[in-house]
Amino acid sequence: xxxxxxxxxxxxxxxxVGLSGAAIGRRMARAEKxxxxxxxxxxxxxxEPALSTIxxxxxxxxxxxxxxxxxxxxxxxxxxxxxxxxAVAVELVHSATLVHDDVLDGAALRRGRPTVVAASGRAMxxxxxxxxxxxxxxxxxxxxxxxQLNALSRSSTALAHGELVQREDxxxxxxxxxxxxxxxxxxxxxxxxxxxxxxxxxxxxxxVEPGLADxxxxxxxxxxxxxxxxxxSGPASRTGKHRGTDLLxxxxxxxxxxxxERDPDLAGIDLRRIRGPQEAEHLCDxxxxxxxxxxxxxxxxxxxxxxxxxxxxxxxxxQRRLLELMAEGVVERYQ
Numbered sequence: 548x549x550x551x552x553x554x555x556x557x558x559x560x561x562x563x564v565g566l567s568g569a570a571i572g573r574r575m576a577r578a579e580k581x582x583x584x585x586x587x588x589x590x591x592x593x594x595e596p597a598l599s600t601i602x603x604x605x606x607x608x609x610x611x612x613x614x615x616x617x618x619x620x621x622x623x624x625x626x627x628x629x630x631x632x633x634a635v636a637v638e639l640v641h642s643a644t645l646v647h648d649d650v651l652d653g654a655a656l657r658r659g660r661p662t663v664v665a666a667s668g669r670a671m672x673x674x675x676x677x678x679x680x681x682x683x684x685x686x687x688x689x690x691x692x693x694x695q696l697n698a699l700s701r702s703s704t705a706l707a708h709g710e711l712v713q714r715e716d717x718x719x720x721x722x723x724x725x726x727x728x729x730x731x732x733x734x735x736x737x738x739x740x741x742x743x744x745x746x747x748x749x750x751x752x753x754x755v756e757p758g759l760a761d762x763x764x765x766x767x768x769x770x771x772x773x774x775x776x777x778x779x780s781g782p783a784s785r786t787g788k789h790r791g792t793d794l795l796x797x798x799x800x801x802x803x804x805x806x807x808e809r810d811p812d813l814a815g816i817d818l819r820r821i822r823g824p825q826e827a828e829h830l831c832d833x834x835x836x837x838x839x840x841x842x843x844x845x846x847x848x849x850x851x852x853x854x855x856x857x858x859x860x861x862x863x864x865x866q867r868r869l870l871e872l873m874a875e876g877v878v879e880r881y882q
Contacts, residue, residue: 574631578610578631581635582639585635586601603657609634609739612763613633615873616744616866618746620869636683636687636745637745646672646679650676683699695749701741709733720813728801735770740767755859758857766851766854770877775800779803780840791821791824797818813834816830
């Protein structure tokens, strides 16, 4: 498909790189190379688990958002290194939070692979997370922009706040929808927002920054809602973990909240008494039987539609097209 063709469905990150021409593909390749360099430069013994964390990859949605939000998709800028640094910084923060989350949760698997804490212990995992987090700000500082550092700092602070809220809410089956959405915004929405804000700032697109930031926040929320739906619907072959892992960890998400409202018996469940994956999957079946997954997905789709509406008018046609495809792709990967 040519770069100017309009695909009929949303596209994942790999497809988007192909659709956007050479510029973003080159930038993504440079970002990957720099991410690996950051891990290798840590030295023994931390380099190996740091590199393993980076190599585990993921969809790289946040760096891609930086590049698309930064514009200049024709690659005509004399120096696009600021965009590459911003993308690397965002992904390093994201990777750091995953490592630290696994430490707090005692998680054995991440994306179907052993976590750093499972393979190398709590002390090493904590050190790896700290390394990646500190290197993110060192990388971004090379852009010499206080506004960019402030944007990443605000996103990182929100992540920490969100983790504290999640810990406070652990095993609380009375958590409200509003509280849940606030937690999602802190833990996920704000870093997506920060990626778009950093892209606009590093790309010199100041006037459209607020609209792009709002777009990022909304698709970040949709991404989290759909991820929480997938935790209930599975399967493990797709997610790399058993269905109901969030429930076993005491994390109450929108599917449970909606199911609790529809089936009063669920409100009396003590999540601490769930014993093992089999019982968790049985609870997932009860949640799904209420129709809660459909309602939660409808809410995610509303967020995606709102994200598209939030795109500012000052974007060029190609940039808008790719951002809309990213919004659709967030949904496509769960279908």
